[in-house]
Amino acid sequence: MSGVDGDALLSLERVRKYFSTSSRRLLRRPTSHVQAVDDVSLDVRRGETLGLVGESGCGKSTLAACIVGLHELTSGRILFEGTQISGLSRRRLRPFRRQVQMIFQDPYASLNPRKRVGTLVGDPLRIHGVGNEREIRARVHDLLSLVGLSPEHFNRFPHEFSGGQRQRIGVARALALSPKLVVADEPVSALDVSIQAQVINLLDDLQDELELTYVFIAHDLGVVRHVSDRIAVMYLGRIVELAPAEALYAGPVHPYTEALLSAVPIPDPELSARRERIVLQGDVPSPIDPPSGCRFHPRCRYATEICTRETPALLEHGSGRLAACHHPLDRGVVAARASGGARL
Amino acid sequence: MTKEALLEVRDLSVSFRTEDGLVRAVGGVSFCIRKGEVLGVLGESGSGKSVTMMSVLRLIRDPNAIFAGEVLYKGRDLMRLPEQRMREVRGAEIAMIFQDPMTSLTPVYRVGWQIAEQIRAHQSISPNEARRSAIELLGAVGIPNPTARVDDYPHQFSGGMRQRVLIAMALSCNPDLLIADEPTTALDVTIQAQILELIMRLKDDFGSAVVMITHDMGVLAEIADRMVVMYGGRIVEEGTREEVFYDPQHPYTWGLLGSIARLDRPKPQRLTAIQGAPPSLLHLPPGCAFAPRCPQRFSRCEARPPLHDKLGTGHLDACFLEPEAKRTRRAVGIADPGLAPS
């Protein structure tokens, strides 16, 4: 994948997204908030793939929806190429909408079954008023061959395709407006293993060819490592670690990352028998009432008293690794923390 | 691994009559499960892995389903057992858990009641005793405070906890065999780790054999003793875990191993994807079902390869290639152990 040191294409600054869960009509209960995304700041650099991993309920999909403008932020802001796009009116957001497109998880549910493939892929062009029917048709043909489908698929319906092909249609549709940033939310998790590899390779090729920037969301750590330049690990709405992909896998700093990695089954019997396994106890707590201090502390084997009180800041731990932990795993980092450890 | 066979499936076929024609979901599979072992059944969607195991318990009630073959369990052919007798086997001697714990418990009954219901279906004990057993089982599967939780409803448990409840239920009658159909697929990795650990611990405590149906090779690398790889409704490879992982014989197995983005190896430039899509069970190729996607195919593949023991070690595969040819053609690095990053 291409350069990691590009400038920021997209910046998130202290983004918060809370959902209120007010109950029925009349005599309502006190409103509680699901803290789906809480105080997330990060840059997506031009040309890179930023992986976003975490377990269900960690807020990764909500964050994706915030990035493409499907949710209004509770607070914080999002900048695209230096321009603030959060909080814009629909009309003023439109030019940016073209630049940021999304690929969804379920290729079965995200394509309207009554529309033909040609229409599905061409719709974004029509909606944004790009070109006349003839030009749109030509563009759709190009897009179909770009994603490895043949132009004769133009008049077919989604149900005539296999899961992998449907995801290709979804990719073609996302690319119709030549976006700069593509947010892929679990694009391969609904597919069979042998098909996953095809779609991953396709996304890889398209990135090189079209100079795309990806935000790639997945729960499969193997897939994320394969596609990403940098990876952000989320837990209960917060980023706990953000590091270059190889550094993250070689030596995680945050205990949650360590546990997450060790939980992934490895398709090698001997290796899998040899390695140390950290099995986290309990479930992920509810984001309605997250634990105090470090949100991971109730399940963390290194947790001490400070973890229950103070929220750790996301700090630099050498070689581009950021982690939010009072007891980071990389011992060499302790000194750095002592010197530059101003807390937010 | 020369323990006696607990369950032997002989030439099992399952087809479904549909409007478009006959869909052959399982096309003659034979394998056996030995006492106390963990047999991994690996396959993608449509490979027939779930249908095979559901058929063993005769849980497929579609009037359009046609079954053939034998399932020998303790000397009896389950396929020919009267429904009344079969019911005594189900849940008591062979138990099964399923993929989605969120929907696998009846929402309107307390979990303890649901466990007790199974116990009382097979043993004549009082409701109170059954309840006590349920509490004990909930404790054994690691549910905190089981005395209180026994009276909770399924929706008051998380996904991982519900799968624990289902495991407790499955083990409530001390089955000889536990069939687990993708029990961790719907769960997060850290919860998956908990559930796998639990199954492996209980397997020893209860002395049950386990059939683990999954699409995840990593899961099998961790827990399987032997493995069966299925494709297009047939077994394409069968062997011990080490044989299948370190000396895979079928090109489909190679493809699977190459397709996964692995954490235990340096990152490859590209994943070696298997081209094309799994075959439609309505129009299976007459020969090897994998041939249309197989980079190694040659003229003989138009006939159907038998599942044979070319190596003479009990490691079976259904491919016409000679073992030597396979060793040279197999992509480098797929199989050899010890290539892990330092």
Added chain:
Amino acid sequence: MTVFLVRRLVWTAFVLFAITVLTFLIFFATPGIDPAAAMAGRNTDPATVESIRRDFGLDRPLPVQYTMMMKRMFVDRDLVSYTNRGVQVLPQIKAAAPVTLSVVLGAAVIWLLLSTLIGIAAATFRGTVIDPLLMALGLVALSTPVFWLGEVVNLLTQSRFHDSLLFSWVPALGYTPLTEDPLLWFRHLIIPWIVLAVGFIGLYSRVLRSSLLEVQNEDFVRTARAKGLSERRVMVRHVLRMSLISFVSLFGLDFGALVGGGAVLVEVVFGLPGVGSLIFRSASGLDLPVVMATVIYAAFFIVLANAVVDVVYALLDPRIRLGRTQTA
């Protein structure tokens, strides 16, 4: 649960109030409808109309009129009919209600029993000829108009074959209270019950069948079978139990609507002096106080049925009763 009930109660009171206001406005404030003129009859001189207007307080502002009417209905309980001067409204409803209740209760028992049996039979014998046969019968029953069926049955039992051995037991059209002569009560009502139940049997058996088939595909049913339970137990304790949730709510709403006067056709055809008949007569005679009172009575039962359904729903489904947010 208490909070749930209180909330329900407050809501019910509010809905009832809104309905009375709405009905009042429809009949008293719609331009073109002049209750005074209607009462005075055709070709009366304006002076008479004016005096009627004054007598009945129809010249007062609407809120005052509304309050007066409600006061006479609920507090003084002496609301009188417009058309039959001097006849009080409330005793009429009091007399009609038990008739309607008798008709509807009996029919409900019949339709619940039969539709449950037919629904289960159809779902169990799916894939055989029995299922489509039962469902076709259900569709016929569902589409048979009640008044037509009633008239045909009347024709057969009252005139054509009344003297045959088969129908000689059928009494003349009308009603005898249960307290007077239980056997005659039953003989009067058995035919209306069946006629009223036919359509509901068709509807309910179809609804139950599709619900059963839907639930049968649920994962928990597979679990129940894998537990080694008998097919009968799986069907009754797991499948039927879950289908019951939607079935009961449907029943509650229909039952409320029928008790509230929805059985009008059957009552009129069989000459039963129930609430439906009362509504029928008062509405065709523009007898506004009676209309008003019956509408409120009907609304009360429908709202009550709604409330009961909600409570039963919560009783049947712990997910509603206990909320869904709790996890562990």
